[in-house]
Structure formats: C-alpha cells, structure tokens
Amino acid sequence: MQVFDIFLLEAVVNGILLGGILALLALGLNLVFGVIDVVWICYAELIMLGMYAVYYGHNVFGWPLWLALVFGVAVVAVLGALLHQFVIRPVLAAEPINQLLVTGGVLFFLQAVATLAFGIEFKNIGIRLPQLSVGEMYLSVARLIAFLVALAGMIGMYLFLTRSYLGTAIRAISQDRAIMPLMGVNPNRIFLITSALGGGLAGLAACLLVLQYDIHPAIGLTFGPITFMVCVMGGLGNMIGGFIAAFIFAQFISVGGFFLHIEWGYVIAFVFFIGMMFWRPQGILGSK
Amino acid sequence: MLKLSNVSAGYGSFQALFDTSLEVNAGETVAVIGPNGAGKTTLLRVISRLIDASAGEMTMEARSLNTVPSHEVIAYGIAHVPENRRLFPRLSVEDNLRMGAYVPSARANFAERLERVYALFPRMKERRKQLAGTLSGGEQQMCAIGRALMSGPKLLLLDEPSAGLAPVVVQAIFEVVRKMSAEGYTVLIVEQNVQQVLKVADRAYLLETGRIKLSGRADELRENDAIKKSYLGL
Numbered sequence: 001m002q003v004f005d006i007f008l009l010e011a012v013v014n015g016i017l018l019g020g021i022l023a024l025l026a027l028g029l030n031l032v033f034g035v036i037d038v039v040w041i042c043y044a045e046l047i048m049l050g051m052y053a054v055y056y057g058h059n060v061f062g063w064p065l066w067l068a069l070v071f072g073v074a075v076v077a078v079l080g081a082l083l084h085q086f087v088i089r090p091v092l093a094a095e096p097i098n099q100l101l102v103t104g105g106v107l108f109f110l111q112a113v114a115t116l117a118f119g120i121e122f123k124n125i126g127i128r129l130p131q132l133s134v135g136e137m138y139l140s141v142a143r144l145i146a147f148l149v150a151l152a153g154m155i156g157m158y159l160f161l162t163r164s165y166l167g168t169a170i171r172a173i174s175q176d177r178a179i180m181p182l183m184g185v186n187p188n189r190i191f192l193i194t195s196a197l198g199g200g201l202a203g204l205a206a207c208l209l210v211l212q213y214d215i216h217p218a219i220g221l222t223f224g225p226i227t228f229m230v231c232v233m234g235g236l237g238n239m240i241g242g243f244i245a246a247f248i249f250a251q252f253i254s255v256g257g258f259f260l261h262i263e264w265g266y267v268i269a270f271v272f273f274i275g276m277m278f279w280r281p282q283g284i285l286g287s288k
Numbered sequence: 289m290l291k292l293s294n295v296s297a298g299y300g301s302f303q304a305l306f307d308t309s310l311e312v313n314a315g316e317t318v319a320v321i322g323p324n325g326a327g328k329t330t331l332l333r334v335i336s337r338l339i340d341a342s343a344g345e346m347t348m349e350a351r352s353l354n355t356v357p358s359h360e361v362i363a364y365g366i367a368h369v370p371e372n373r374r375l376f377p378r379l380s381v382e383d384n385l386r387m388g389a390y391v392p393s394a395r396a397n398f399a400e401r402l403e404r405v406y407a408l409f410p411r412m413k414e415r416r417k418q419l420a421g422t423l424s425g426g427e428q429q430m431c432a433i434g435r436a437l438m439s440g441p442k443l444l445l446l447d448e449p450s451a452g453l454a455p456v457v458v459q460a461i462f463e464v465v466r467k468m469s470a471e472g473y474t475v476l477i478v479e480q481n482v483q484q485v486l487k488v489a490d491r492a493y494l495l496e497t498g499r500i501k502l503s504g505r506a507d508e509l510r511e512n513d514a515i516k517k518s519y520l521g522l
C-alpha cells in the first residue's frame with residue numbers, strides 16, 4: 001500500500017478549500033436563522049442575484065472588477081434588508097410553515113424575475129484564474145482566493161459579533177427579544193441590520209462563486225440544497241456547528257469524488273447527511 | 289422625578305391597573321407592595337412603555353412618557369430590572385453588562401461604570417467571563433441590577449429582586465438596595481417581601497387588585513394594622 005498519495009492529498013486540500021466557501025455560504029443563513037428564527041429558503045437565489053450584480057457591474061457597465069464586487073455585496077445586503085422589511089416582518093408571528101412558504105414563494109419569484117430580466121443563457125464575467133502548482137499538486141487559484149476570503153469574512157464576522165456593541169446585541173436578541181427595549185435597543189432595527197448582514201454574506205459568497213461558475217437563473221439550485229444540508233447538519237442557527245459541518249461535507253465530496261467519481265462524492269455526502277439526521281437530528285452542535 | 293396620574297392599563301380586554309397615581313421624588317426609595325397578581329409588574333411595564341397606558345398621564349422630570357417608544361425610555365434616565373432577572377443566559381456576565389451600556393451616551397462611560405458595578409458587586413468581577421445562565425440566583429440578580437446601572441440611570445425600577453432567593457441571599461440583595469439608596473440612586477422597588485422592603489424604603493404604596501389602597505411613609509405603614517395583619521403576619 002502506498003503511504004503517501006499525492007492525488008489523495010490534492011483531494012483533501014481541495015476539500016479544505018471547498019469547505020471554506022461552504023462555511024461562508026452556511027454562515028449567512030445561520031446568522032439569520034439564529035437571530036430571527038426564520039429560514040430564508042430563497043437564500044441561494046439572493047446569491048444568484050449577487051452574481052448577476054457583479055456581472056452587470058463589470059461586463060455591462062464596464063466597472064473595474066473590485067467595484068463590481070463591492071456592488072455585488074451591497075446589492076444583496078440591500079436585498080436582505082428589503083426581504084426582511086417587506087416579506088419576513090409581516091409573518092414574524094406566523095407559523096414556521098407559513099414563513100417557509102413565503103420565503104419559498106420568494107425563491108420562485110426571484111428565479112422568474114431573473115429569467116425575464118437576464119434571460120436563460122449562461123453568462124460569465126470572462127475572468128478565468130489559473131491553476132497553481134504546489135509541488136506536484138494542482139490547485140485552483142479561484143478556489144484558493146475563495147477559501148481565504150471566506151475565512152477572512154468568517155473571522156471578521158466572529159470579531160464583530162463578539163467585540164462590538166451591535167454584535168453583542170445581535171447575539172442577545174436571539175436569547176431574549178422581549179426585554180431588548182429595556183437595553184435601549186430597537187429590536188426591529190437589529191433584525192433589519194442582521195438581515196442586511198446575512199445578505200452581505202450571501203453577496204460575498206456570490207463574488208467568490210462568480211469567479212468559478214457561469215451565471216444563470218437556476219444557479220441557486222446548485223448551492224441551495226448543499227447550503228441547507230450544511231446548516232441542518234451543524235445545527236440550524238449554530239454558526240460554529242455550520243462551520244464544522246461545512247468542512248466535513250466538503251471532505252466527503254472531495255475525497256469521495258477522488259475515490260469514485262465527483263458525482264459520487266455528492267451522493268456519499270447526501271447519504272452521510274441522511275445517516276446523520278437519524279443519529280443526531282438536531283445537528284452536530286444544535287440543541288433544537 | 290417620576291409622576292403617574294390616574295394611569296390605567298391592561299392586556300387586551302383585561303384591565304390590570306386602575307386609575308393609579310404615584311410619585312417618586314429624586315433621591316427617594318419608594319416601594320410598591322402587594323400580593324401576587326396585584327398588578328405590580330404591570331405598573332413597571334407601563335412606566336417602561338412595554339405596554340401602553342389606556343388612560344392617564346406619566347411624566348419623567350416633567351417630560352411626558354406617554355408616547356415614548358419603549359427603547360427610548362432609557363434615554364429619560366429610567367432603567368428597569370425586570371421580573372425574573374431576564375439575563376441573556378448565553379452571554380458572559382461582562383457582555384450582559386455591556387448590553388446595559390448599549391445606548392451611545394452610556395458607551396462612552398463603559399469602563400468607568402463597569403468599575404463601579406464591580407465595586408458594588410465584587411462577585412461579578414470574579415465571574416465576568418462566566419455565562420450568565422450558569423450563575424446562582426442571587427448572582428443573577430446582582431448581574432441584572434448591575435446591567436441596569438450600566439446605563440447610568442437616574443431612576444431604577446426593581447421588580448421583586450428578592451423573589452425565589454434563599455433567606456441569606458435576600459438579605460444581601462436588600463443590603464444592595466440600601467447601599468444604592470445611600471449612594472443617592474432613586475429607586476422604585478416592587479416587592480412581596482414587605483417586611484424587608486419597608487425597612488429600606490422611604491415611602492410605600494400598597495397595590496391590591498390593580499388599585500392603590502394605601503400609601504405613606506414606610507415607617508408608618510409598618511405600624512399600620514391592616515398591613516401588619518395581612519403582610520407582616522403580626
């Protein structure tokens with residue numbers, strides 16, 4: 001038996017890189033659920049719109065890439081706030097099933113709007129980053145950037161939540177919403193800011209994905225299910241659990257794909273997910 | 289400082305507070321006593337604007353509170369320690385105190401007030417990194433009072449701070465209230481422990497079934513026959 005397999009190592013490293021972006025994808029959804037207790041079923045469609053925003057900024061308006069990327073984050077942050085104000089807020093007190101149906105409705109609405117507005121043909125921003133050879137391994141620069149930015153985004157979010165007044169309020173409101181006014185905090189404002197942050201994280205994910213994938217109105221279906229699985233496996237609303245689950249999932253996909261075929265990697269990840277749901281339905285670190 | 293004139297309030301169609309008038313002057317410690325369900329918590333909630341007054345007038349330092357949003361009441365110098373402490377259980381003691389200093393005007397004084405709270409409650413300093421949910425009942429009450437003090441209030445509303453605590457801890461809590469009175473804080477305290485609260489208060493109101501039945505100086509009420517019989521078990 002071979003002790004050291006360079007291709008296996010490459011698969012593991014690629015899995016770690018994939019884990020970074022999955023963790024970032026899960027973070028925004030977990031933040032919103034953890035604080036507001038509503039699942040944005042349309043989360044991946046916000047990412048899709050963010051990808052279009054970058055494309056329009058860079059390729060249609062001709063802006064420099066950095067500006068288009070900032071624009072992408074800003075657009076989705078605003079969309080997150082609008083989603084809260086006009087869709088979530090009216091159903092905050094409603095049954096969870098109704099909240100799911102409403103945000104599910106937004107999913108189809110956004111897909112339809114994107115199809116009408118942008119057409120169904122695939123678009124890409126025309127930037128293809130090279131492969132990097134490290135020793136005998138080949139790594140995608142786009143994935144490496146995605147990993148590093150996702151990591152930086154998560155560290156930034158962690159510091160924000162633990163070190164700032166606003167971040168502390170965001171953690172506090174999920175524990176006792178009714179007494180927040182006694183602290184001088186307007187709960188609606190915190191919810192709105194949290195939604196904008198969740199949207200901003202989705203926008204950041206969009207910026208990283210647009211470097212690797214073509215854009216089309218149904219691209220959300222590529223990231224949505226896996227994001228939800230990562231969140232559920234980590235314990236919905238548990239940001240640290242989501243982080244761990246993202247890296248476990250990514251290894252199943254990457255290493256599983258290495259031994260069999262990339263599609264099988266996803267199958268193994270799904271089977272693992274289903275098994276986990278029997279064993280620990282509340283998720284790795286979840287309590288609900 | 290705080291003045292309520294003929295205030296009524298309730299929950300939906302249920303009226304819990306009838307025509308209540310009450311006054312707290314600067315520097316005073318005023319108690320509201322009364323049995324379970326009398327409307328004491330409702331009274332404090334109305335003052336903090338967590339529920340609306342259906343009638344009557346409320347003013348803080350001559351400024352009307354009637355239509356102030358609940359999250360702006362703190363800017364009038366009112367801090368409310370709610371019933372059952374209501375700490376954020378999965379935040380550390382220090383983060384709970386930080387939440388008390390959330391309003392921008394309080395943030396600037398955070399470090400200085402934190403020292404004052406730690407001086408008042410040395411236990412909180414020892415436990416500052418501990419999650420609030422893991423504190424003992426008495427420590428939680430101290431943390432909740434500390435959190436309210438972090439906003440630098442002129443008036444402190446305390447809702448049954450001694451409820452559910454062991455006798456020796458009850459003593460410690462009333463000692464804290466006495467200390468705050470001595471330091472010049474203005475306090476409106478709601479209590480069922482009539483014996484103890486009448487020892488620390490300057491004046492008191494007796495609230496029964498949503499109505500003020502009696503009011504007067506605390507030492508006088510201690511000698512009042514009805515209060516002696518119903519609340520002091522004498």
Ligand SMILES: Nc1ncnc2c1ncn2[C@@H]1O[C@H](COP(=O)(O)OP(=O)(O)O)[C@@H](O)[C@H]1O
Nearest residue numbers: 299302304322323324325326327328329330331
């Ligand atoms: N959230 C609520 N909804 C409906 N009724 C309530 C609510 N809170 C309190 N009440 C009622 O209002 C009355 C006064 O309650 P409360 O102010 O909590 O009394 P106390 O604090 O003196 O024990 C009680 O009859 C109680 O059942």
Ligand SMILES: [Mg+2]
Nearest residue numbers: 328329371448
């Ligand atoms: Mg009460």
